[in-house]
Structures are given as C-alpha cells and as structure tokens.
Amino acid sequence: MTTTRYLPVIISFFALSVLLFAAAAPGRAAQPRESRYASIVVDADTGNVLYAVNPDRQSYPASLTKVMTLYLLFDALESGRLTLASQLPVSAHAAAQAPSKLGLQPGERIGVEQAVLALVTKSANDVAVVIAEALGGSEAAFAGMMTRKARQLGMHNTTYQNASGLPDTDQVSTPRDQAILGRSIVRNHARNYHYFSTRQFNWRGQPISTHNRLMLRYQGADGIKTGYIHASGFNLIASARRDGHRVVGVVFGGDTASWRDRNMAQILDKGFARLQGGAPEIRSAQADDDRGDLDRLIASAHAAPVKAGGKPVKMAAARPREDLGAGDSDSDAWAVQVGAFSEHKAAHHAASAAASKLGGLVSRATIVVDKGKQGKAQVFRARLAGFTEDQARAACKRLAKAKKDCKLVQPST
Numbered sequence: 091m092t093t094t095r096y097l098p099v100i101i102s103f104f105a106l107s108v109l110l111f112a113a114a115a116p117g118r119a120a121q122p123r124e125s126r127y128a129s130i131v132v133d134a135d136t137g138n139v140l141y142a143v144n145p146d147r148q149s150y151p152a153s154l155t156k157v158m159t160l161y162l163l164f165d166a167l168e169s170g171r172l173t174l175a176s177q178l179p180v181s182a183h184a185a186a187q188a189p190s191k192l193g194l195q196p197g198e199r200i201g202v203e204q205a206v207l208a209l210v211t212k213s214a215n216d217v218a219v220v221i222a223e224a225l226g227g228s229e230a231a232f233a234g235m236m237t238r239k240a241r242q243l244g245m246h247n248t249t250y251q252n253a254s255g256l257p258d259t260d261q262v263s264t265p266r267d268q269a270i271l272g273r274s275i276v277r278n279h280a281r282n283y284h285y286f287s288t289r290q291f292n293w294r295g296q297p298i299s300t301h302n303r304l305m306l307r308y309q310g311a312d313g314i315k316t317g318y319i320h321a322s323g324f325n326l327i328a329s330a331r332r333d334g335h336r337v338v339g340v341v342f343g344g345d346t347a348s349w350r351d352r353n354m355a356q357i358l359d360k361g362f363a364r365l366q367g368g369a370p371e372i373r374s375a376q377a378d379d380d381r382g383d384l385d386r387l388i389a390s391a392h393a394a395p396v397k398a399g400g401k402p403v404k405m406a407a408a409r410p411r412e413d414l415g416a417g418d419s420d421s422d423a424w425a426v427q428v429g430a431f432s433e434h435k436a437a438h439h440a441a442s443a444a445a446s447k448l449g450g451l452v453s454r455a456t457i458v459v460d461k462g463k464q465g466k467a468q469v470f471r472a473r474l475a476g477f478t479e480d481q482a483r484a485a486c487k488r489l490a491k492a493k494k495d496c497k498l499v500q501p502s503t
Contacts, residue, residue: 126343152317155255286313
C-alpha cells in the first residue's frame with residue numbers, strides 16, 4: 091500500500107533524473123574520434139586564415155611529418171650539400187622501419203631523387219630514415235633539426251621525434267602549424283615543390299602510385315601529403331591553385347580517408363569563395379547525409395574544449411606496437427595478397443593470373459610485388475592493390491571460389 095502511494099513520486103523523480111542527464115549529455119556525447127577533427131584553410135600568398143575549426147588543437151601529424159623531412163632535404167639541395175644524383179646509404183635501422191616502405195636492405199644506396207619520389211608517393215618510412223641519417227647523422231639528431239626548423243618557420247606547437255611520422259606520443263602538431271609548413275614549402279622551395287604533384291614513379295620495375303587521391307580529383311590541386319596512424323585518424327595537407335589564387339588546407343582527424351578528402355574539397359571551396367569575395371558555399375557535389383555528417387562532426391569539434399596553449403584534448407595514445415602499419419592510407423588502399431614467392435617474376439605472374447580471374451573488379455587495382463622478409467629468407471608478396479574494403483572482400487571471395495589463395499591486406503600494411 092505504501093509503495094503504491096509513493097509510486098508517482100518515484101516515477102517523477104526518475105523522469106527528472108533522465109531529463110537532467112539528457113541535458114548534460116551533449117558535452118559528454120562527443121567521442122574522441124569525433125572531437126579530434128580540426129582543420130584550416132589559408133591564403134598561400136598572405137597567410138590569412140580563410141576557414142578554421144580548432145586550428146590550434148594538437149594531435150599526431152602521422153606521415154605529414156615527411157613534409158618537414160623533405161623540407162630539410164630541399165634545404166640541403168639548395169645549399170649544394172646534396173644533389174639529386176647523390177647516393178644515400180641504407181642502415182639497419184632504416185631498413186627495419188615498419189611499413190609503408192620500399193623494402194630497402196642494409197648496405198644498399200638510394201639516389202636522392204628516388205628518395206624524394208618514394209616519400210611523396212609511397213610515403214616510405216625506411217626512406218625517411220635514410221634521409222634523416224644522411225642529414226643528421228642519426229634519426230634522433232635529425233628530429234632535433236626538424237623541431238628547430240619548425241620554430242624558425244613559426245610552428246610553435248609542433249615537436250618532432252622521428253622522420254617518418256610513425257607513432258610517438260611526443261610527436262605532435264596542429265593544423266595551423268602544418269598550414270605554415272605547407273605554405274613555406276610552396277614559397278621557399280618552389281624549385282622542388284613540383285615533386286608533390288607526382289602521380290606515379292617506377293621503383294625497380296614496379297609502378298608506385300600516389301596515395302593523394304584528392305590531387306587526382308580536385309580542380310587545381312597539385313599536392314601535397316596524406317597521413318594516417320590509428321591514434322590520429324586520417325590527415326591531409328593540400329594545396330590548390332585557381333584563378334590566380336593559391337590556398338593551403340589542412341585536415342586532422344578524418345574518420346576515413348574518403349571522408350577526409352571530401353571534407354578537404356569542401357573547405358578548399360570555402361577558401362576560394364572567400365578569396366573571390368563570394369559566400370563560402372560548398373560547391374562539391376555531396377549527398378545530404380555527407381553534409382549532415384560534416385555539420386555533426388564540426389559541431390562536436392567546436393563543443394570539445396581546447397586547453398590554453400594548444401594542449402592535446404582527448405588524444406588517443408600513440409602506441410607503436412599497435413600502429414605498425416602506419417603511414418599513408420586512402421579509401422582505395424585495401425589490397426589482396428595471392429601468395430609469397432622466392433622470386434619477383436613468380437610473384438608478378440601469380441598476381442597477373444589472379445587479376446585475370448577477377449574481371450571488372452580489377453578495373454582500378456594495380457599489380458604490386460612487395461619485397462620483404464619471412465624469417466631470414468627474402469620473399470616477394472604478390473598483391474593486387476587499390477581496392478575499397480568491400481571490393482577486396484569480394485575479390486577474395488571470388489578467388490576462393492576459383493580455389494585460389496587470397497588474404498586481405500588492410501590499408502598501410
């Protein structure tokens with residue numbers, strides 16, 4: 091009887107508690123994956139900010155790090171310390187770097203121009219360390235050079251610990267700082283900036299295509315660099331020129347590479363519209379749900395507090411062992427592996443044979459022979475690369491029906 095008498099009061103109190111919790115929820119609902127988003131677009135000529143969302147929030151630059159590695163290499167070329175024909179030695183430390191990499195062996199040498207091309211297309215971590223050791227004596231000393239150069243350029247919230255962007259909790263930057271770097275390399279190294287426009291280069295007979303898909307699709311885009319580790323999300327520095335204006339954009343923390351690229355296209359459009367004196371409208375054709383997702387993500391980024399001094403907010407730990415596949419990635423970076431062989435020719439033949447079984451599924455894929463180690467033995471892995479995840483799974487399913495071996499290879503591995 092007593093319980094029945096007070097039941098309405100209990101229910102009312104419970105309902106009030108739910109309402110109070112719901113009112114507090116927006117501040118708590120932003121998950122780390124959402125709140126890490128940040129971006130900026132600047133006028134490359136003046137440095138004026140044309141668009142920004144939390145541009146001073148620190149996060150991990152991932153392979154955007156290699157832009158600074160190349161900046162210092164271009165410094166060395168300008169000073170005459172190195173030439174494009176200079177041969178750089180490969181150490182055991184460089185060869186031991188995690189993918190993405192060329193698969194260089196200790197004692198080998200690589201020419202400077204080939205090293206540049208390997209960084210701007212494949213984002214090769216082993217090559218980044220080769221450059222670091224050639225210029226700094228050691229990767230650690232080179233990282234100090236990188237940080238000092240960052241301060242000289244006005245990048246006050248950036249610290250480098252390695253030359254590649256592989257995970258390190260103390261290696262951090264911001265969209266504003268990366269925009270400064272992008273603008274500086276365009277202006278100060280105009281003679282060598284064209285390398286960032288490279289779409290493909292050949293390495294020992296193997297074509298290697300750029301990871302920067304935005305550059306292939308966005309009108310006026312001519313570089314510069316993508317980056318990804320799990321802790322940072324999908325990052326990008328982009329530069330584009332239209333109607334006599336150049337803008338540099340930076341996106342940190344994209345949830346996927348394809349979303350990051352769409353978002354970059356949108357904010358670059360906003361930047362150009364601002365420069366031309368018009369309303370910053372989104373000119374890229376996007377589905378309504380994409381725009382809604384953009385609004386939601388930006389709103390959550392605005393809601394998440396940024397500590398004074400640009401300190402990290404809700405940054406996931408950068409754990410090297412969990413991020414060994416770090417490097418670059420894009421929406422079509424999935425691959426399938428159809429075997430591992432002791433000879434390059436056999437691997438290439440196996441990949442070609444697999445491609446013949448897939449028909450239309452390989453219209454956008456490329457044959458890749460990845461050299462690596464299996465124990466102490468050298469192996470050549472036969473792969474077809476350039477798939478979306480769904481395409482890669484469909485490819486393996488079709489090959490399985492044909493009684494062919496197939497293994498999924500996730501982005502950046």
